[in-house]
Amino acid sequence: MTPSRWSDLDRPPLNAAALRRAVVTPGGLWTALDVVDATGSTNADLAARAARGAPEGAVLVAEEQTAGRGRLDRRWTAPARSGLFFSVLLRPGAAAADGAAPVPAERWGWLPLLAGVAVATALSRVGGVDTALKWPNDLLVTVDGGERKAGGILAERSGADAVVVGIGVNVSLRADELPVPTAASLALAGAAGTDRDPLLRAVLRSFADWYGAWRAADGDPAASRLQQTYAAGCATLGREVRAELPGGAELVGTAVAVDGDGRIVVAPSDGAAERALASGDIIHLTATG
Template structure:
């Protein structure tokens, strides 16, 4: 029998035409949506389009990524059509059509956290699976009483005014397909359905809503309620953690806050220390 993209009935392809009709509307930030069968990295592909002048709101979705990237150059791979693998192009450094000025660069660090809030909110509502955030960019769900990673976010600056945000969410992966024991999928977390079309629509709509509120507040995380909402959904806060810093070194203590710059504040015997980048290990189980 000839293999086709419809051979795996559990994982049908996305309907690009219906998705485009649903999310690329005059009132939305999304201006274009393309679905490709396979690519190395949607972030890399969209970066090339951004460099060529692509408008804000371009969305690139891949049914399969062969060289997907996470933070610290980690690889992200999964079977074809088993998850959501996509990137969006935002231009917070450009003025908007209605005359709103650029968002100050020092506030752009909130964009990956904004994407986390938007995605977790959409997945919780649409997939019926409680989704929490691990600072700075992981999406966590609980399987058999243990927190596991179901998705991740990678934000990369592109040029003077743009940021590309890549998102990967494991949707229908089986236990024997997981890349590492600490990973999981929405299906393994008990999601009643794994239809990716409504999930992608929900995430993009939520992301557009949060980005619009953030831009309207000139990127202010408090005025847009982003800071409060992130803290409420962040599983890292209140935990004993170890932050492994870029270039070596670590900070251990209790995660007590996410400050106005999006940094994780860790209370140590020497006082509170903000961490702007690094890997965070949860040392104490969630309460």
């Protein structure tokens, strides 16, 4: 027998109609919001819609993802209704509805960092959980005094002018459901509440605010204050890190800045010149503070 959506009273289904009324408003960024019981990947589904001409601002939410992906094609799985699993369609390469010009493609790399800022600030405000960012796009919370990953972001280009941004956040995941010991959830981090409806509304509103400011500034991360805000919430800065680079190389040093292109700047431990990294896996080697 297929379990009912109400089989776990701690994990009620999202109210799609109420969410649409709250976030799909005239003149706002969000133009459509759909909730599906299950899908392989909201990013893949929304990219297909983008290819068919879906407008900017489409939001696709899944109660469960069976083939969710993170960076470097890592799998992202979680029990049904235990988190927020959704994607949004942005068209930064097209003129905005309010007349804003297309954003230069070289600045689109800021979109996953923008999403991180939007999600972290919303969860901290509404969920009551201090949320930090690990470059480039992991969401960190503190559980039992240790730093753990509670969510992640994956941005993928779709066609000439579109980007699909996927966001996954563990909300009510229990200790015995964690996929790895370094994972966490808002509940395990002591969240004030785990009702996903207000959390999703807050995240989408925060995202719309940051995206609007970024577009109005022609994608300039400094003029939109995105760069400063990201740096302020980035737990990677000031830490000794090991960067695992494409091709198998490694770099150990101190993360000293996030530059204007969204790259992490590392001062190597061997005294060599600082390097700005656009990609790679970052491992924190020292604790915060």
